[in-house]
Amino acid sequence: MKHLLTLAFVAFFSIGVMAQQADLRKKITVSGTAEAEVTPDIIYISISLKEYLKDGNSKKKVEIRELENQLYSAIQDAGIPKEDLTISNLSGYNTAAEKKKNPDFLASKQYRLKVNDLNKWNAIEEAIDAKGIAYTNIDSYDYSKIESLKKELKIKALLAAKAKATYLVEALGGQLGSVIDIQEQNNESFPQPMYRTNMLMAKTAGIAISAPSPEIDFKKIKLSYVMNTVFEIK
Numbered sequence: 001m002k003h004l005l006t007l008a009f010v011a012f013f014s015i016g017v018m019a020q021q022a023d024l025r026k027k028i029t030v031s032g033t034a035e036a037e038v039t040p041d042i043i044y045i046s047i048s049l050k051e052y053l054k055d056g057n058s059k060k061k062v063e064i065r066e067l068e069n070q071l072y073s074a075i076q077d078a079g080i081p082k083e084d085l086t087i088s089n090l091s092g093y094n095t096a097a098e099k100k101k102n103p104d105f106l107a108s109k110q111y112r113l114k115v116n117d118l119n120k121w122n123a124i125e126e127a128i129d130a131k132g133i134a135y136t137n138i139d140s141y142d143y144s145k146i147e148s149l150k151k152e153l154k155i156k157a158l159l160a161a162k163a164k165a166t167y168l169v170e171a172l173g174g175q176l177g178s179v180i181d182i183q184e185q186n187n188e189s190f191p192q193p194m195y196r197t198n199m200l201m202a203k204t205a206g207i208a209i210s211a212p213s214p215e216i217d218f219k220k221i222k223l224s225y226v227m228n229t230v231f232e233i234k
Contacts, residue, residue: 026233027180028169032161034153035224040141043115046088047071048134050108064107067132071111074127084114108134116144142190143221150223154184157227165231177232185226 049067054060075085089110115121125136143149162179169176 025177025180026174027230028165028176028233029228029230030161030165030168032157032159032164032227032229033224034156034160035222036149036153037220037222038143038146038149039220041116041144042142043118043121044139044141045113045115045121045136046139047111047113047136048108049111049128049132050134051106052131053104053106061106062129062132064109067129068109070128070132071124074124075113077127078120078124080113080115080120080124086112088112112139140190146221146223150225153223153225154227157225158182158229161227161229162231165229169231169233175234177234179229179231181230183228185228187222187224187226189222189224 049064049071051064051067052062054062071085072082075082087109113121113124125133162176166176
């Protein structure tokens with residue numbers, strides 16, 4: 001019996017504590033939204049260089065090093081920092097044994113270049129031996145001030161929520177109190193570029209031809225933020 005009375009007392013005490021902790025404040029829950037679209041100003045381009053044989057003669061091979069030097073010089077002339085060019089992949093570049101065994105073996109090398117102006121890339125492309133370019137394409141793009149824009153939009157969404165809560169509460173003769181809770185929702189859209197691969201080594205009737213530069217559809221980056229808030233009503 002004593003044990004049952006103890007359990008009953010603990011249960012009664014717990015209910016009393018929960019009642020005391022219940023939030024009885026009057027509240028209003030609202031959402032604020034802010035969004036923006038921006039045009040990408042950072043473009044990442046994939047470049048693949050490949051050795052080739054002049055007139056099909058293995059003794060007249062254009063080495064990958066020569067093509068690479070052309071690329072480096074063109075980038076320097078365009079005023080692009082050298083750290084914006086990185087090697088993304090090697091294909092047979094270090095296989096000396098394969099080259100020795102097969103004189104016709106052709107090595108290739110892939111790069112990734114960061115540019116902010118496609119006109120610069122067009123100039124770079126023209127400065128490189130077209131027969132030594134296997135392909136180029138647009139990998140992705142970005143916006144240089146993306147982080148500051150995100151912060152700005154989140155603040156705008158939060159202020160929009162507060163403004164909405166204020167006029168709704170005041171319409172009923174009340175006064176808005178301090179914020180109780182904030183929850184963030186975001187909808188960031190970074191569409192991938194639409195392009196046609198630039199196949200500079202495409203062959204028609206056995207003759208290497210040069211295709212036009214990639215046709216790019218620069219869809220805008222869209223950022224949208226929703227702030228779900230709870231305010232106290234005084």
